[in-house]
Amino acid sequence: MPQIGEQRVSYAPTSVSDMAAASFDVGVAPLEGGARLAVATLVEGRAADAVVHEAAHVAADARLAVPAARVVWQDARVVVPLLLDAGVRLERVRDLRLVHRILAQARGMEAEERWSRPMRVEAEGLFSLAPEAEPVEALAQQLALQEAAIGEDAGLRMLAAAESMGGVLAVELSRQGLPFDRARHDALLVEALGERPPGGGRPRRMEALATQVREALAAPRLNPDSPQEVLKALKRAGVDVGSTSRWELAEHEHPAVEPLIEYKHLARLHTANGWSWAQRWARTDERGRTRLAIEYVPGGVVTGRWATEGSGAMQIARQIRGAIAAEPGMRLVVADAAQLEPRALAAIARDEALADAGRGTDLYRGLVDRGVVESRQQAKIGMLGALYGGTTGESAVVLPRLARAYPRAMGVVEAAARAGERRERVRTWLGRTSPLPPRWRDDERGIRQARAWGRFTRNFVVQGTAAEWALAWMAGVRRAIRDVEGAALVCFLHDEVIVQAPEAQADAVAESVREAAAEAGRLLFGGFPIDFPVQTAIVGDWGQAKD
DNA sequence: AGAGCATGCGCC
DNA sequence: AAAAGGCGCATGCTCT
Numbered sequence: 001m002p003q004i005g006e007q008r009v010s011y012a013p014t015s016v017s018d019m020a021a022a023s024f025d026v027g028v029a030p031l032e033g034g035a036r037l038a039v040a041t042l043v044e045g046r047a048a049d050a051v052v053h054e055a056a057h058v059a060a061d062a063r064l065a066v067p068a069a070r071v072v073w074q075d076a077r078v079v080v081p082l083l084l085d086a087g088v089r090l091e092r093v094r095d096l097r098l099v100h101r102i103l104a105q106a107r108g109m110e111a112e113e114r115w116s117r118p119m120r121v122e123a124e125g126l127f128s129l130a131p132e133a134e135p136v137e138a139l140a141q142q143l144a145l146q147e148a149a150i151g152e153d154a155g156l157r158m159l160a161a162a163e164s165m166g167g168v169l170a171v172e173l174s175r176q177g178l179p180f181d182r183a184r185h186d187a188l189l190v191e192a193l194g195e196r197p198p199g200g201g202r203p204r205r206m207e208a209l210a211t212q213v214r215e216a217l218a219a220p221r222l223n224p225d226s227p228q229e230v231l232k233a234l235k236r237a238g239v240d241v242g243s244t245s246r247w248e249l250a251e252h253e254h255p256a257v258e259p260l261i262e263y264k265h266l267a268r269l270h271t272a273n274g275w276s277w278a279q280r281w282a283r284t285d286e287r288g289r290t291r292l293a294i295e296y297v298p299g300g301v302v303t304g305r306w307a308t309e310g311s312g313a314m315q316i317a318r319q320i321r322g323a324i325a326a327e328p329g330m331r332l333v334v335a336d337a338a339q340l341e342p343r344a345l346a347a348i349a350r351d352e353a354l355a356d357a358g359r360g361t362d363l364y365r366g367l368v369d370r371g372v373v374e375s376r377q378q379a380k381i382g383m384l385g386a387l388y389g390g391t392t393g394e395s396a397v398v399l400p401r402l403a404r405a406y407p408r409a410m411g412v413v414e415a416a417a418r419a420g421e422r423r424e425r426v427r428t429w430l431g432r433t434s435p436l437p438p439r440w441r442d443d444e445r446g447i448r449q450a451r452a453w454g455r456f457t458r459n460f461v462v463q464g465t466a467a468e469w470a471l472a473w474m475a476g477v478r479r480a481i482r483d484v485e486g487a488a489l490v491c492f493l494h495d496e497v498i499v500q501a502p503e504a505q506a507d508a509v510a511e512s513v514r515e516a517a518a519e520a521g522r523l524l525f526g527g528f529p530i531d532f533p534v535q536t537a538i539v540g541d542w543g544q545a546k547d
Numbered sequence: 548a549g550a551g552c553a554t555g556c557g558c559c
Numbered sequence: 560a561a562a563a564g565g566c567g568c569a570t571g572c573t574c575t
Contacts, residue, residue, distance in 0.1 A: 226571060227554060242560045245555060268556050271569050301565060305559080312567055315558040340559095388563035395563075459564035463559095494559045494565095552573080559565080 072096065072139050076167035081175065089482075095164040096142050098299055102163060103149045106156070106433040158523070159430035162471040163299060169474055169489070170296035170306070177291025178313065178324055178490050179332075179500060180282050184541070185323035189274060192319055193266050196275065206270065209263040216256035224263050273317045281311045289327060296492065303460050304432050304467040305494055314493055322543025324498075330486070331506040334545035335513045335536045336496035337473070339363040342383050342409075343532055344466040347525040348429050351408035355530040372405040373398055386413055387462050389455035413458045420457025421450045428464035429524060465524075469532070470495055472523050476516030481509055498542065510536040 072094045073079040083090060150156045190196075194204030202210065214222045219233040227244045234241055239254045246264065249257050271277075284290045292313060300307030308314050316324070326332045337343075342363050346354035357366035364379035373379045378394070382402050385395025386409075403410040416426045426434045437453045440446035474489065474497055481487040484505050491498035501509040514534045521532040537545040 223571090225569095228571075243554080245560070247562090248560065264556080268569090272557075272567095303565065305565065307566065309567090312558085312569095315556090315567065317557070385563065388565095390563045392562055455564065463565065496559080548575100550573105550575080552571105554569105554571080556568090558567090 072143050074139065074142075076164075076171055080168055080171040084172070084175070090168050091479075092161070093164045093168060094143060094146070094160065095167040096139065096146065098163045098167050099146055099160045100142070101299060102156075102159060102432055103146060105435065106427075106431065107149070153431060155430040158472075159428075159432060159468060162430070162468060162475060163304075165475045165478075166298040166306070166471050169478060169492070170298040172478075173489055173492060174293075174295050176488050176490050177283065177293055178498075179327050179330075180278070180290050180292045181323050181325040181541070182278060182282060182290055184325055185278050185282075185320055186275070188320050188322055188543075189269075193270055193274070203266075203270065206263060206266050209259045209266065212259035213256050213263060216254070216259065224260065225267060230260070269317055269319055272312060272315065273320050277312075278323075281313075292324075294491075301467075302435060303464040304428065304471075305463065306467075306492065320543075321545075322541045324491075324542035326500055326540055329503055330500050331503050331538050331540065332490075332542060332545075333499040333501055333506055333509045333513060333536060333538055334496070334542060335498070335510070335517075335534050336493075337470070337517060338533050338535055339383075340466045340469065340495040340532070341387055341462050343530055344429070344469055345387070345409050345412065345462050346406075347521070347528055347530045348461065348465055349406075349409040349412040350528060351406050351412075352529070354406045354409045355528070357406075359531055361533045361535075367402075367405075370405070372401055386410060387459055389413075389417060389451075389458050413462065416461045417454035417458035419454075420460075421454040423450075423453075426457045426461050428461060428468060430465070430468045432464050432468070434460045434464075466495065469520050469524055472520035473497070473517050473532075476519050477513050480512035480516055484509060506538045510538055 071083070071088075071090060071092070074096045076095050076098075080090070146160070150160060189203075193206055194208070196203050197207075201207070210222075210224045213224050213230075214220055217233040217237045219229075219236070222233050223229050230244045231241070234244070234254075234256065237254065237256065239249075239252050239256065241248050241252065244260075244264075246261055249261055281292050281294075282290050283293050292311060294311050294313040295309040297307040297309050300309075306314070324332070338361055339358065342354070343358050345351070346358060354363075357363055357370055357372070360366065362376075364376045364383070367373050367379035367383075368376055373382060378398050381390075381394045382398030384390065385399050386402055390396065390399070399410075419426050420434070420437070423437055425436065434457050437449075440449040440453075470492075474492055477497060477499065478489060481489070481499060481501070484501060487499055487501035487505055487509055489497060490500045497513065499509050499513065513536055517532045517534040521530060539545050
């Protein structure tokens with residue numbers, strides 16, 4: 001089980017010595033102003049024929065060079081838009097920046113080192129590496145170093161390819177935007193929050209709830225958005241709470257509780273995905289199409305998951321998903337991978353019994369059918385407890401039964417947790433390495449911190465591997481739909497993708513999406529018999545896709 | 548006034 | 560003031 005325990009990759013991007021033969025043929029680097037590109041055919045790691053072209057000429061050159069060329073760049077955010085504009089088909093790519101992060105982490109810096117030089121690794125860019133070199137030669141140098149670090153590690157090699165394609169996908173998704181219907185969004189908001197008063201102020205339903213809360217607490221001037229004020233008012237009214245969080249409020253019987261919880265719910269929707277949010281992030285182009293501008297950050301999360309910047313687009317409230325609507329003549333193919341993380345765990349652990357329970361479409365149901373647990377709900381809680389390190393309540397009750405039924409799978413997450421508690425690093429299936437923990441003492445508090453870190457490493461292995469599968473899946477979807485006229489990936493959410501496709505093609509696209517999932521499973525886990533079922537829905541808007 | 552922390556929520 | 564992982568964001572509030 002290679003993903004548990006210490007593993008170091010030899011990778012020293014600060015010293016350029018090894019100019020080993022590179023297995024790529026075309027390098028692309030941005031030049032001053034970003035408008036021009038250097039394109040070179042590289043032979044044995046050296047630029048043999050470096051030439052500078054206008055972006056528009058790159059397409060022809062890139063194709064001309066070598067059919068199976070790998071295109072290499074320092075930063076997809078700079079280069080990929082130019083290549084896409086030039087019509088280049090990107091298939092085999094290497095994103096030096098993203099792969100550098102993975103290799104640098106695998107090589108491992110002491111926590112103190114990171115602390116004292118927090119920006120060092122990030123800032124260690126291509127041109128600081130080899131300032132004297134021509135851009136294309138510098139690309140070759142850094143690529144050679146990465147290749148040497150990856151060596152024969154097939155997992156890392158796959159991860160480098162997947163992460164790099166993730167860089168392309170993020171640019172493509174960000175450029176595409178998420179189809180958005182302003183009118184429908186407005187209607188959904190009015191339905192939930194009430195009309196907005198013309199002069200500004202709270203929407204009607206929110207204001208009504210605020211009034212109810214104020215009356216119930218005999219606090220006529222209370223600002224329900226201020227936890228401090230609310231807490232004081234609650235105490236004055238005899239509601240003995242330590243915070244205003246929902247779970248705690250719900251334990252009390254008081255006329256203020258229900259409207260307060262409802263108010264907070266609506267306030268959340270209003271601030272997170274309300275009118276000003278739409279105003280800020282929805283853009284209408286010259287063709288009259290409105291889309292949400294979403295900036296994806298591939299590898300933005302330690303585990304390898306993606307993040308978004310600004311729009312909060314990975315947390316779009318379910319209540320307004322109806323506003324994500326296909327454009328005229330189009331449909332949304334909404335696809336999500338069912339119980340992805342337990343399946344990833346089964347595959348990592350080579351746990352055939354758990355894989356068997358997941359055969360078909362519902363792994364949780366499979367656990368019930370095999371008599372491991374009594375209900376689907378129990379299966380879910382138990383499995384989440386195993387993945388997150390639950391120690392109390394229902395999951396503590398169910399966990400021993402899972403451990404008995406699936407000792408291999410549970411053994412992997414337990415081992416990952418123990419390794420983290422010992423301050424060891426763990427690895428995902430393909431080889432992404434967990435960071436080193438901060439230091440903790442040998443006292444009570446230190447033990448708590450160690451346990452917490454163990455829960456993190458436990459989850460890291462599974463969440464990170466699931467993220468790798470999702471990357472491979474999405475790359476497969478991209479490939480499958482590239483020649484479907486008008487079809488495009490428009491959304492990615494950890495284990496879910498949305499493709500917008502012409503109505504006539506939607507069925508075929510959905511089939512491709514399911515097939516890509518199976519393919520991703522084979523790519524990562526070889527012959528291990530694990531299913532990755534994908535629920536697909538072909539809908540007019542996201543709100544119609546029921547989980 | 549602005550930075551930074553704390554709180555609380557909702558997404559996976 | 561959560562239980563059980565990972566995030567991002569808005570708001571309130573304190574400190575400077």
